[in-house]
Amino acid sequence: MNETTEIKTWDKAYSPKDVEARWVNHWAQSGIFNSHPDLNQEPYSLVIPPPNVTGALHVGHALNNTIQDFLARLKRMSGKDLCWVPGTDHGGIATQTVMEKILKAENTSRVRIGREAFTQRMEDWTLHCKETILGQLKKLGCSLDFSRESFTMDEKRKAAVFEAFKKLWDDGLLYRGERLVNWCVRCGTALSDIEVEHEERKGNLWHIRYPEASGGPGLVVATTRPETMLGDVAVAVYPEDKRYRSLIGKKLRLPLVNREIPVIEDGFVESSFGTGAVKVTPAHDPNDFEMGLRHQLPRIKVISPSGKITEEGGLYAGLSREDARKKIIQDLEFQGFLEKTETHPHAVGICYRCQEIIEPLLSWQWFVKTKDLAAGALKTLENNQFKIYPASWKEPYRNWLLDIRDWCVSRQIWWGHEIPVWYCLKCNAISKDSSFHQIPNLRGVVSREKPKACSVCGHLELIQDPDVLDTWFSSALWPFSVFGWPEKNQDLQRYYPTQILVTGYEIIYLWVARMQMMGLYLTGKVPFSEAFIHGIIRDKKGKKMSKSLGNVIDPIEMMDKYGTDALRFSLISQARPGKDILFSEDSLIAGRNFTNKLWNTARFALMNAVAPEELGTVPNFQLEAADVWILSEYQKMILSVQEEIEIYNLANATEKMYEFLWDEFCDWYVEIAKLRLQGADLRAKKTAFRVLITVLNGVVKMLHPLMPFVTEEIYSVLKTWDTEPADFLMNSRFPNVPEIKITEETQKGMSALIEAVKSLRSLRAQLGISPGLKIPVICQSEDAAETNFLKENLLYLAALAGGREISFLSSKRESLPTKAASTVTPHFTFYVPLEGLIDFKKESERLKKELGKVENDLGKLSQKLSDPNYLSKAAMEEVSETRFLQDTALSKKARLEELIKVLA
C-alpha cells in the first residue's frame, strides 16, 4: 500500500517506533475500526471496561485492552461486523480523591473552592485525562470504534441513569432508609459493602469492668474498640452462660459515662470469646445494631461523620476517634476499670479508595433491593446463557449472588450522577444546608428536571438531593447505555446484547454481577453472554503495583523501549487462564526477539522473492518432501491455535504460533528451502518460494491480532503475493487450513532426516569440528525406506549438517570404516572418517557413554515389557509403542557395541 516500505529500506533489526506511528495514523484515517451496521455480516460487539479518569493507563489496562483487541481483530478476520466501543468512567470517589490531592498541592481544598468550582475543575481534568487515555489506547493499537466514544457522565449516559433510577423507583426496588453503613471518614461518604476491603491489623482486646449499678462487682467486657463504650446501651451475654445468669436483667453502671445499662441475653454471643460478655453499641457496630433491633434498644451516636466524638460523648466530645481511644483507656486505667490488655490482631474494614479505616455509621441512604435482581442473574448463570472463563470463577460469582445484600448507591461526594430526587423545603421542613444523610423520612419526587412547584403544598422552593450515585451505578448500565438505551434505536438492536466482556477478577462483583443484574432487569437480555476474566498484573515479587510502592511499570515506556508488539506479546503469552502475571521488564525481551524474528523471516522471503506475475505462470509446482511436510505442520498448527482460541487460552495459542514459526518454519523449512531459493533451477525456486510465501503470509495473518504493527508492515509488501489481497490485514481472512495430505513415508522420512542432521551436528560439536569445515560422511542403514528418503534428500543433509562426499554402505556385510568417528540414530549409523582429527581413545569413551545411556533406557523398557500385568492391562497401542522403543534401543545398542569393538 505504500512505497516507503520497500524491502531495500528494511533494517536488519526491526525498529518499531516509526512503523507504529505510521500505522496508528493509517488505521485512524482509513476508518477501518468503525463498525458497519449496514453490512450483511453477523455483528459481534464488546464494550471496553471504561478506565477511570484518574490519570494515565497502567500495565493492567494494557493487558485488558490487548486481550480485547486480540479478540476484536480476530473476529473481524472471521468475517464479523465488529463493534468495540471505547469510553471512560467518571470514577466517583477515586477521581474526586485525585482532584483533592491536586487541590491540596495548590494549598486549597474542595470545601474552600465550593461545589460549583470543584465540579468545573473535575470537568477540565476529565477532558485532559480522556485525551491521554484515548491516545494511549491508540498507541497500543486498539481497534476501537473511536466514533462511539462514551463517558459514563455524558448526556446520553445521564439519560440512561435517570431512566434506570426511575424504573427502579417505580418498581419499588429503590428506597431511602436508615442503615448502619460503611462510612469513610476521610472521603466523607457512605460506601457499599464491597467497596470495603479487610485488612489484618495489630490491635488490642481491652478488658473493662462494668460494675453493677447497685454496687456489686458486675462483669468484665472485652472490646477492640473502647471508644464506642460512650454509646453503649447494654451488655449482652449468652443465655445459658452460668457465669452471668444471675446478672441478666440487672443494671450496670457504665464507667466514665455513669449511664445505667441493662444486662441482656442474646444467642449471638459466643461465651468462649473474650470474657463472654459483649458491650452493645447499636449506633456503631453492625452486630450490635442487629441486637439493638432484637431488644429494642436505643441508639446513641457518639461518633460523627467526620470521625469525631459527638456531644453525646460528654467529656470526650470533639476528640478524634484515635485520641478518644487513648484518653478513654487512660481514664479507665486511672479509675481502675481496665482489667487487662491483650494483643489481638483482627481484620478492620478500610476504604478501597483511600485506605482509611471504615466507621460503621447510622445514616439515611439510598438502597437498591437486590434479591430479585440477583435471582435473574442466577438463573441465566444456571442455564448457561451466561458463561464465565475460566470456569473457576463461576462458583465465587454464584455464591456472591446468593448472599447478596442491598446495594447502598448514594454517596456524599460531589463528583457523580446527581440523584434525581427533589424535596420541598416546606413540606420537609429543611434548609439548603441540612446534612441530608442525617435527616429521616424525607419525602421527595423523582424528576430529571427541577419541578416548578411542590405537588403537595405548591411551595416553589424545591431542592435536589445533594448526594450522587455510586460510580458503579452508571457502570452497571454501560453495555447498553453506550448504544443509546433507553432509546430504542438501530444500534441497540444490532449490537446489544454484546458477545463478550473482558475484565479482571477484582471487579467481578463490583461490575460484572451488577451489569448482569441491571442488564437483565432493564433490557430483559443478558448484556454479554461470556465473560473473559483475566488476572491482575503484579510486580516481580508478586506485590500489587501501586504508585506509593514505586513498583509500577509504565506501558508507554515499555512500548517506546521494546515496541508495542513486544509488549502485547509479552502480556498475552503470560496471561494464563486464572493466573496473575508477575511482570518484569525482562519478559519483554522474548517479545522483542520474536518480533525481530518475524521481521527477518519476511525480509528473507522478500530478498529471495519471485515476482507474483512470474510465479503465477508456473502451471504446477513440484512439491518436495519438505514442502509437504511444512504445509502439513502448518495445517496442524492452525487447527491447534483455533482450538486454543475457542477456549480463550490465548497464551497457548500464542505459544503454538511462536513454536511453529521459530522452531519448524525458520529452523528447518527455511534452511531447507534456501538451497532451492538460491539455486539455479527456476522451477524449483518458484515452488519453494510459493510454499514459503503461502505459509509466511498465513502466519503473518494469524499473528496480526497479537502483533498488529509488525504484521501490518510486513503484509503491506507481502500482500502482492496474496491470492485475496486486502487493504489492511484486519480486513483479510484468517487463513484456511490447507488441504494437504502427508504420507506416512514422507512424515517418517522427514523425521529421519532431522534426526540425522541433529546427530551429525552433535558429533561435530563433540569433536570440535569448526563450522566451516565440511566433513565426509558414510551412512549405513538396513532400513530401505529411510535410506531411500535420505538419498533423495541428500543435498539437504549435506547442507544442514555440513557434510560432503556422502556415501552409503548397502549392507552391514561390507567392511566397516575403522578410522572414523561415528554416531547412531534409530535408523542410521554415520561414520565420519577424519583421520588425524580424531582421538580414538576419546571416541571410544564417548561411544561407551552413549551405550550406557541406551542400556539404561533399555533396562526400563525391558522391565516394563516383562511385567505380565502391564502386558495384559495396558492399552494395545501403549504396549506396541514400548516394543518399538525397545527394538530401536536394541538396534542402537548392538551397533554401538560393534563400533566400540572395532575401535578396540
Next chain:
RNA sequence: GGGCCGUUAGCUCAGCGGUAGAGCGCUGUCCUCACACGACAGAUGUCAGAGGUUCAAAUCCUCUACGGCCCACCA
C-alpha cells in the same frame, strides 16, 4: 471462620495418567551469504512432603507443610 488457587530447571511459567518441557538466564563454538534481538551444540529438576488408587502417577484421591487470593458481623 468458610471457600478457592498455587507449590515442576537459577527466575517466570507450560504439561495434568504412559520414559520431564518452554522463555529468560547459564556454558561452549561461530560476526556462515534473513536475523548476534542470531545459528548450532550443551548443562541444569528425588515435579513441596507423606500415604493411597493404578500394570503405570508431576498428572487421580486423602492428609500435612508453606505461599497467595476471595468471602465473612467473632465483640
